[in-house]
Amino acid sequence: xxxTGDDRVARGEQLVLATLIGGVGNHAGAWRRPNxxxxxxxxxxxxxxxVGRAEAAKLHAVFLADGLRLETDTLRSQPFAGLEPVTLLSxxxxxxxxxxxxxxxxxxxxxxxxxxxxLASLDHISNGRAGWNLVTxxxxxxxxxxxxxxxxxxxERGAEFAEVLFALFDSWAADAITVDRATGVYADPAKVxxxxxxxxxxxxxxxxxxxxxxxxxxxxAQAGSSEIxxxxxxxxxxxxxTTGRTTDExxxxxxxxxxxxxxxxxxxxxxxxxxxxxxPIIGRTETEAKAVERELNGFIDLVSGRAKLSRQLAxxxxxxxxxxEPVPLERLPQESQVQGRRxxxxxxxxxxxxxxxxxxxxxxxxxxxxxxxxxGSSEQIAELLLRRFEAGAADxxxxxxxxxxxxxxxxxxxxxxxxQERGAFQTEYAHETLRGNLGIGPVA
Amino acid sequence: xxxTGDDRVARGEQLVLATLIGGVGNHAGAWRRPNxxxxxxxxxxxxxxxVGRAEAAKLHAVFLADGLRLETDTLRSQPFAGLEPVTLLSxxxxxxxxxxxxxxxxxxxxxxxxxxxxLASLDHISNGRAGWNLVTxxxxxxxxxxxxxxxxxxxERGAEFAEVLFALFDSWAADAITVDRATGVYADPAKVxxxxxxxxxxxxxxxxxxxxxxxxxxxxAQAGSSEIxxxxxxxxxxxxxTTGRTTDExxxxxxxxxxxxxxxxxxxxxxxxxxxxxxPIIGRTETEAKAVERELNGFIDLVSGRAKLSRQLAxxxxxxxxxxEPVPLERLPQESQVQGRRxxxxxxxxxxxxxxxxxxxxxxxxxxxxxxxxxGSSEQIAELLLRRFEAGAADxxxxxxxxxxxxxxxxxxxxxxxxQERGAFQTEYAHETLRGNLGIGPVA
Numbered sequence: 001x002x003x004t005g006d007d008r009v010a011r012g013e014q015l016v017l018a019t020l021i022g023g024v025g026n027h028a029g030a031w032r033r034p035n036x037x038x039x040x041x042x043x044x045x046x047x048x049x050x051v052g053r054a055e056a057a058k059l060h061a062v063f064l065a066d067g068l069r070l071e072t073d074t075l076r077s078q079p080f081a082g083l084e085p086v087t088l089l090s091x092x093x094x095x096x097x098x099x100x101x102x103x104x105x106x107x108x109x110x111x112x113x114x115x116x117x118x119l120a121s122l123d124h125i126s127n128g129r130a131g132w133n134l135v136t137x138x139x140x141x142x143x144x145x146x147x148x149x150x151x152x153x154x155x156e157r158g159a160e161f162a163e164v165l166f167a168l169f170d171s172w173a174a175d176a177i178t179v180d181r182a183t184g185v186y187a188d189p190a191k192v193x194x195x196x197x198x199x200x201x202x203x204x205x206x207x208x209x210x211x212x213x214x215x216x217x218x219x220x221a222q223a224g225s226s227e228i229x230x231x232x233x234x235x236x237x238x239x240x241x242t243t244g245r246t247t248d249e250x251x252x253x254x255x256x257x258x259x260x261x262x263x264x265x266x267x268x269x270x271x272x273x274x275x276x277x278x279x280p281i282i283g284r285t286e287t288e289a290k291a292v293e294r295e296l297n298g299f300i301d302l303v304s305g306r307a308k309l310s311r312q313l314a315x316x317x318x319x320x321x322x323x324x325e326p327v328p329l330e331r332l333p334q335e336s337q338v339q340g341r342r343x344x345x346x347x348x349x350x351x352x353x354x355x356x357x358x359x360x361x362x363x364x365x366x367x368x369x370x371x372x373x374x375x376g377s378s379e380q381i382a383e384l385l386l387r388r389f390e391a392g393a394a395d396x397x398x399x400x401x402x403x404x405x406x407x408x409x410x411x412x413x414x415x416x417x418x419x420q421e422r423g424a425f426q427t428e429y430a431h432e433t434l435r436g437n438l439g440i441g442p443v444a
Numbered sequence: 445x446x447x448t449g450d451d452r453v454a455r456g457e458q459l460v461l462a463t464l465i466g467g468v469g470n471h472a473g474a475w476r477r478p479n480x481x482x483x484x485x486x487x488x489x490x491x492x493x494x495v496g497r498a499e500a501a502k503l504h505a506v507f508l509a510d511g512l513r514l515e516t517d518t519l520r521s522q523p524f525a526g527l528e529p530v531t532l533l534s535x536x537x538x539x540x541x542x543x544x545x546x547x548x549x550x551x552x553x554x555x556x557x558x559x560x561x562x563l564a565s566l567d568h569i570s571n572g573r574a575g576w577n578l579v580t581x582x583x584x585x586x587x588x589x590x591x592x593x594x595x596x597x598x599x600e601r602g603a604e605f606a607e608v609l610f611a612l613f614d615s616w617a618a619d620a621i622t623v624d625r626a627t628g629v630y631a632d633p634a635k636v637x638x639x640x641x642x643x644x645x646x647x648x649x650x651x652x653x654x655x656x657x658x659x660x661x662x663x664x665a666q667a668g669s670s671e672i673x674x675x676x677x678x679x680x681x682x683x684x685x686t687t688g689r690t691t692d693e694x695x696x697x698x699x700x701x702x703x704x705x706x707x708x709x710x711x712x713x714x715x716x717x718x719x720x721x722x723x724p725i726i727g728r729t730e731t732e733a734k735a736v737e738r739e740l741n742g743f744i745d746l747v748s749g750r751a752k753l754s755r756q757l758a759x760x761x762x763x764x765x766x767x768x769e770p771v772p773l774e775r776l777p778q779e780s781q782v783q784g785r786r787x788x789x790x791x792x793x794x795x796x797x798x799x800x801x802x803x804x805x806x807x808x809x810x811x812x813x814x815x816x817x818x819x820g821s822s823e824q825i826a827e828l829l830l831r832r833f834e835a836g837a838a839d840x841x842x843x844x845x846x847x848x849x850x851x852x853x854x855x856x857x858x859x860x861x862x863x864q865e866r867g868a869f870q871t872e873y874a875h876e877t878l879r880g881n882l883g884i885g886p887v888a
Contacts, residue, residue, distance in 0.1 A: 042654075
């Protein structure tokens with residue numbers, strides 16, 4: 001069921017909420033706040049604390065992002081490297097019981113048999129809470145001894161990768177393991193089948209050597225918002241983690257377009273949850289939020305901010321530009337020529353078209369990484385999320401705390417309870433599995 | 445320091461003990477015992493219990509084996525598939541505090557940048573307890589769309605793989621992260637360097653995008669015992685997990701040969717721990733142990749036992765042979781012609797040379813998987829381990845419980861205390877890291 005009306009909560013619908021956790025906050029200056037736990041960026045305890053808090057707030061899932069290279073030009077002032085998602089999520093599975101665990105894994109630089117084994121294992125270890133964020137990687141080729149395939153070829157490979165994973169998860173019937181000690185029959189080999197996949201990018205015989213995961217298939221998330229990215233999402237994704245749209249109208253247009261694509265594949269549009277990223281700068285009051293915003297922006301290192309912005313703008317050289325002059329539009333390529341993070345590039349290009357200065361763009365980039373950054377009190381943020389949900393622009397959100405821990409605690413301890421009081425968010429987990437809690441049911 | 449005398453314990457040396465855990469026991473029939481926990485083969489709680497017990501016994505490390513395909517011909521009667529090691533070890537890291545966590549990862553079907561990230565992350569998550577068992581894979585090619593490289597080429601790639609991993613771990617200086625909130629300096633980019641590896645098998649620029657692991661390098665284990673396998677172990681391994689030798693003299697010869705190779709590379713032979721696999725069938729008394737052995741052998745399915753044996757014998761067809769006739773030696777290739785598990789093949793070939801019948805070989809295979817299978821009381825097993833240690837044939841052992849949970853509990857709760865009473869095994873962990881507890885120190 002797809003809703004675009006403005007009475008969704010009254011009709012019993014609720015938001016899906018996830019959170020993306022990097023450890024220090026989405027704002028590039030957040031680590032410099034006095035209480036940041038940046039020293040613990042490689043310490044499991046930090047993540048156990050944060051995910052434990054997310055679980056106490058009944059969030060549906062935690063996301064971990066990933067990248068396949070170190071950005072040495074911003075390393076001096078920005079702690080972006082961190083723990084690898086599959087290992088960290090597996091550790092978190094052992095210390096949580098209900099929250100979903102979704103990690104980014106690249107289809108361009110991975111092998112499907114290996115990824116299927118790890119995801120199926122994570123799903124077993126977590127009793128059905130594993131999720132995979134299908135990413136095609138915009139960089140990393142220098143660490144894998146090959147060149148980055150062009151944008152659309154990456155998505156083509158990504159789609160075949162997902163097909164292979166689905167076939168491998170399905171290679172064991174749910175009742176293949178029988179365990180009869182008396183007769184010595186452990187499993188029925190007729191219920192475990194080779195997949196014999198022979199494709200353009202992969203030849204995989206199978207079957208998987210991990211039994212069928214509890215969810216049938218781990219949940220699939222997808223973030224690509226280019227045309228082909230949306231097509232891949234429509235075919236394979238359970239959750240779409242979108243980015244960049246700052247107005248209700250933009251979000252609604254994307255939402256409708258994607259749901260239409262889902263329907264065109266023959267899937268139920270209601271079974272695909274669209275969750276835009278939102279990275280609020282929250283304070284207990286609006287005044288405090290604005291003070292935090294000023295503080296965070298004061299922490300920005302403009303040199304690495306310039307490098308980071310350049311990366312979002314398809315690598316365009318910005319070194320000779322004055323901070324308070326508009327960025328010349330003619331420096332930028334067309335969106336269709338960009339090979340990675342294409343839709344995000346489009347968001348930035350629109351701001352350049354609007355005449356934004358270099359300084360303003362850098363401030364926006366380091367605060368948002370391309371996501372919407374509303375500034376306000378917990379009440380104001382909760383209202384904004386509700387309004388966008390009711391406007392048919394989202395089925396929920398991926399919350400990216402702009403600063404940790406305080407900005408995260410305000411989300412879990414103030415924003416979520418407001419949504420719960422309005423009846424717009426779950427007060428308990430209703431199911432054991434992530435699929436169950438997302439309301440998208442098990443895989444047949 | 446390498447010891448070959450017979451007074452090692454008196455001089456203050458102690459055994460290194462690890463255990464390899466698959467969940468149901470090393471004997472192929474163990475799952476049919478009434479108390480086996482075979483239904484929990486995909487349940488984290490089983491492994492949490494077993495590894496918790498190993499940690500309470502102060503074992504140095506737990507090993508997880510791995511394979512890259514499903515053996516469908518034995519699936520009916522043998523529960524060999526299971527959870528993938530990296531994910532399971534990461535989960536176990538969260539619920540343990542001192543025991544080492546060593547997993548097999550293939551160098552033939554993996555990418556070094558991905559493996560380096562996961563191992564470094566596991567090392568951070570576990571506070572310095574990660575280990576990597578370098579394996580080159582004897583099969584799995586059908587799931588990776590390529591043919592299996594010849595034996596020696598696999599080891600050549602394995603050696604280059606280890607070189608890349610070491611360089612990536614070293615790409616961050618230990619003091620690269622500085623965290624100065626006031627000046628906004630997070631790290632010193634001069635202390636994080638590209639590795640610019642260009643080799644025959646891999647081109648990897650680096651640096652790693654995970655900070656230097658707590659151990660400097662995770663511990664490296666290696667099991668290959670062929671000539672080139674021993675050379676790779678001598679160059680890169682901290683721990684050698686050997687197999688198959690059932691006599692003291694055989695074990696001593698291998699031990700000396702490998703220590704000599706280590707010395708020839710310029711490394712300290714005492715810094716490489718040689719741990720033969722031992723899979724005892726233990727009872728509270730010798731009589732009980734023999735009864736368990738009979739029970740376990742009675743559980744054997746000879747059809748899949750024949751298939752399993754065939755695999756260990758380089759795929760030779762055994763279908764037409766009578767169970768109580770000797771296996772004809774002329775069916776077997778020479779050891780040097782075998783492409784995978786070569787040294788293990790040599791052990792089996794020697795038994796065929798000795799005139800073993802097919803039935804006896806199958807019984808030995810399903811009980812041992814190539815490891816030494818002594819049968820006796822806890823006291824007898826402890827004596828055997830001590831004798832082999834004192835004979836200069838081992839620095840310790842990888843214990844493979846033949847049946848779980850009872851056979852494992854006898855190891856941890858009876859055999860280990862006997863060794864502790866003799867002063868031959870640690871009664872506490874002396875260090876935080878696996879390297880520390882192995883006595884091989886940190887990487888400079």
